[in-house]
Amino acid sequence: MIEKKNNNIAIIGMSWGDEGKGKFCDYLAQKADIVVRFNGGNNAGHTVVSDGIKYKFKLMPSGGPLEKEVIIANGCVVDPKVLLDEIENLKKLGKKINLKLSSTSHIIFPFHKVLDGLEEESKGKYSAGTTKRGIGPTYSDKAARWGIRTFDLINPQLLKSKLEKLYKIKKDLINLYDSHWDTDFNSIYEEYKSYGDRLKPYVIDTAYYLNKAIDSGKKIVFEGAQGTLLGIDHGMYPFGTSSNANALGISAGTGVPSKKIGKIIGVIKAYTSRVGGGLFPTELTNSIAEKIRDQGKEYGTVTGRPRRVGWLDLFNIKYSIMINGVDSVIITLLDALEGINPLKICTAYELEGRLLESWPIQSEIIEQCKPLYNTFNGWEPKTSEEWSEIAKQGFNALPLAMKTYIQFIKDELQTDIAMISIGPDRNDTIVLEENLL
Numbered sequence: 001m002i003e004k005k006n007n008n009i010a011i012i013g014m015s016w017g018d019e020g021k022g023k024f025c026d027y028l029a030q031k032a033d034i035v036v037r038f039n040g041g042n043n044a045g046h047t048v049v050s051d052g053i054k055y056k057f058k059l060m061p062s063g064g065p066l067e068k069e070v071i072i073a074n075g076c077v078v079d080p081k082v083l084l085d086e087i088e089n090l091k092k093l094g095k096k097i098n099l100k101l102s103s104t105s106h107i108i109f110p111f112h113k114v115l116d117g118l119e120e121e122s123k124g125k126y127s128a129g130t131t132k133r134g135i136g137p138t139y140s141d142k143a144a145r146w147g148i149r150t151f152d153l154i155n156p157q158l159l160k161s162k163l164e165k166l167y168k169i170k171k172d173l174i175n176l177y178d179s180h181w182d183t184d185f186n187s188i189y190e191e192y193k194s195y196g197d198r199l200k201p202y203v204i205d206t207a208y209y210l211n212k213a214i215d216s217g218k219k220i221v222f223e224g225a226q227g228t229l230l231g232i233d234h235g236m237y238p239f240g241t242s243s244n245a246n247a248l249g250i251s252a253g254t255g256v257p258s259k260k261i262g263k264i265i266g267v268i269k270a271y272t273s274r275v276g277g278g279l280f281p282t283e284l285t286n287s288i289a290e291k292i293r294d295q296g297k298e299y300g301t302v303t304g305r306p307r308r309v310g311w312l313d314l315f316n317i318k319y320s321i322m323i324n325g326v327d328s329v330i331i332t333l334l335d336a337l338e339g340i341n342p343l344k345i346c347t348a349y350e351l352e353g354r355l356l357e358s359w360p361i362q363s364e365i366i367e368q369c370k371p372l373y374n375t376f377n378g379w380e381p382k383t384s385e386e387w388s389e390i391a392k393q394g395f396n397a398l399p400l401a402m403k404t405y406i407q408f409i410k411d412e413l414q415t416d417i418a419m420i421s422i423g424p425d426r427n428d429t430i431v432l433e434e435n436l437l
């Protein structure tokens, strides 16, 4: 028998994003060789606190601070200016850049951002409150098969001929919205040609590269962006993003077959947050919400918008565990619930007097559901130094009420807990499952 190696791990958001994926991609990257982004673009905002320095990445995979090899794979959409800025910022901090960019990733142009805003306006109550970074319109062009890819970007002749066509179509489309947009073709072409020149050294066929790396025993972290409930196929459509923000998106978004992906780790925030529009059954809008928002610093990394917050919803997380085939979970931001008493966790939805068997996914049905809760004792506030000290001491040092809260999550989800996070720093982590990677 020929042995095939598989040392990989995927970090996936179980809710509507911002669960703390960045922190744990950085954490696991310590032992990995390569960190890969497979979906989304600069709609993502991943915060990594590494050796006391805070990094906010939109496109760059979270292995950057550790100078690991990082890959932006074919499933991503790329705003070249944002990527070049992130490269420059890391260089300024003295970091070595070890980036590979897929030749078949798709490029975001200025007209995509204009159209993102116009489409949002015309959608009215179906608008998702996008980040207006051009994500949806770029994925639309990919599906329509007139998108411009990174390979085109780095080949000026191809870029010119494809952009000429697309520019005209988009200009006409913007006019149809009765909107005025007059950025001239040459300025976009020249600007993007220069981005192509600068990005060219990083561009390769990442699918081949990754498969070869895996076959030679390299350890890979697949870094999910957004969260399962925002995913295009299995999220709360249309109130989500335009890519598969779950483990199912890894194979199509990288070219790595599913059997090579390895462990799937689901990241769960101790409560729920959501940025933008769409239903949120366990949402809080009272003073408890303000306290959680304040303690969890719940303001969007990309847009700065205050994040909507609410109680933990294990009913929809059970759905996410199923869709992703999660092996074990990481629970984050438990410290941010300090001083709130009692705490609640939603475990079921009731519809017309009956308990639902599984999360109903269709927003028109979710709208009619009533979330049902279990109530828990809260825990006392502590300073961040005290939380860090507890993290050093391990699970037994956690407040009893927090241990009960964690045990309940484990029992409800019937899933092992790999790690617990009680602060933003890499070290504010309690490891329950050794040798994850």
Ligand code: GDP
Binding pocket: 013, 017, 018, 019, 020, 021, 022, 023, 044, 045, 046, 047, 048, 049, 295, 296, 297, 301, 332, 333, 334, 335, 336, 421, 422, 423, 424
């Ligand atoms: P991502 O999009 O899933 O990577 O998450 P974000 O980085 O957008 O949001 C998570 C925020 O919580 C970031 O500011 C992290 O630094 C921070 N964070 C992560 N884990 C913890 C934790 O356990 N406690 C606290 N207080 N903050 C955390």
Ligand code: IMO
Binding pocket: 013, 016, 017, 018, 019, 043, 044, 045, 046, 128, 129, 130, 131, 132, 133, 134, 135, 136, 224, 225, 226, 227, 230, 239, 240, 241, 242, 274, 275, 276, 277, 301
């Ligand atoms: P990370 O990776 C939270 C939300 C937007 C909006 C919807 C569609 O940091 O978890 P888009 O610009 O993608 O077309 O917006 O998706 N959204 C996110 N919310 N975290 C994110 O990423 C998000 N990326 C997109 O707010 O509701």
Ligand code: MG
Binding pocket: 017, 018, 019, 044, 045, 046, 047, 301
């Ligand atoms: Mg985020």
